[in-house]
Amino acid sequence: MTEPGTFVIRGGYVITMESEPGDIPDGDVLVTSGRIVAVGRGLDAPGVAGIDARGMIVLPGFVETHWHMWNTLLRSMSGDRPGAGYFHVSTTLGRVFTPDDLYQGTRLACAEAVYSGITSAHDWCHNIRMVSTQALNLAVCTDPAHMLVTAAQPANVDTVIVDGRVLKRNGALTALDPLQVGRDARDALAGVRARAGWP
Numbered sequence: 621m622t623e624p625g626t627f628v629i630r631g632g633y634v635i636t637m638e639s640e641p642g643d644i645p646d647g648d649v650l651v652t653s654g655r656i657v658a659v660g661r662g663l664d665a666p667g668v669a670g671i672d673a674r675g676m677i678v679l680p681g682f683v684e685t686h687w688h689m690w691n692t693l694l695r696s697m698s699g700d701r702p703g704a705g706y707f708h709v710s711t712t713l714g715r716v717f718t719p720d721d722l723y724q725g726t727r728l729a730c731a732e733a734v735y736s737g738i739t740s741a742h743d744w745c746h747n748i749r750m751v752s753t754q755a756l757n758l759a760v761c762t763d764p765a766h767m768l769v770t771a772a773q774p775a776n777v778d779t780v781i782v783d784g785r786v787l788k789r790n791g792a793l794t795a796l797d798p799l800q801v802g803r804d805a806r807d808a809l810a811g812v813r814a815r816a817g818w819p
C-alpha cells in the first residue's frame with residue numbers, strides 16, 4: 621500500500637507551464653506525500669501506485685481569479701426582469717444570509733470548482749458582516765477536501781488532485797457528495813428566501 625498522497629501519473633501529455641522542460645508527450649508526474657517530486661518520461665517509481673493518463677492532458681489546476689463564492693447559492697436568480705437585477709437580488713437576499721448560508725454557498729462553489737479542475741480561487745467574500753465571528757465561509761477553504769477546485773468543461777476534467785489528495789477521479793467527485801451539497805444548498809436558499817420574504 622502506497623502512502624497517501626504518493627502516486628505516479630503515467631503516460632499523459634504533460635503541460636508543465638515552464639519553458640523548461642516544456643510539454644512532455646507521453647510524460648509521467650511523480651507525487652510523493654502530496655508534492656510533485658519528478659516530471660519526465662519513464663520515471664522509475666517501483667511499488668508506487670499509478671494513475672493512467674494515456675489519452676489525457678496533465679496540467680496544473682486552473683486558477684479562478686474572481687468569484688463571489690457565497691452567492692453561488694443565488695445562481696441564476698438574477699436576470700433582466702425589473703427587480704431581478706444582480707445588485708438588488710444579492711443585497712436583498714444577502715442581508716438575511718446566516719454564516720451557515722455563506723458556508724453552503726461557498727461549499728457549493730467549491731464542489732463546482734473541483735468538478736471543473738479549479739484548484740485555486742480568489743474568493744470575493746464581500747458579504748463580510750456575516751463572517752465576523754465564526755468565519756464559516758472561510759473554514760471551507762482550510763479543508764483540503766473542499767479546497768477548490770473552474771475553467772474547462774467539467775466533463776473534460778477526469779482527475780483533480782490537490783496537495784496529493786484525489787478530489788475527482790474518472791469524472792466524479794471523490795471527497796464530496798454532489799447531491800448532498802446540492803440538497804444542503806437548496807435548503808439554505810429556501811431559508812434565505814423565506815427570511816427575505818422573497819417570492
Ligand SMILES: [Zn+2]
Pocket residue numbers: 686688744
Ligand atoms: Zn465581482
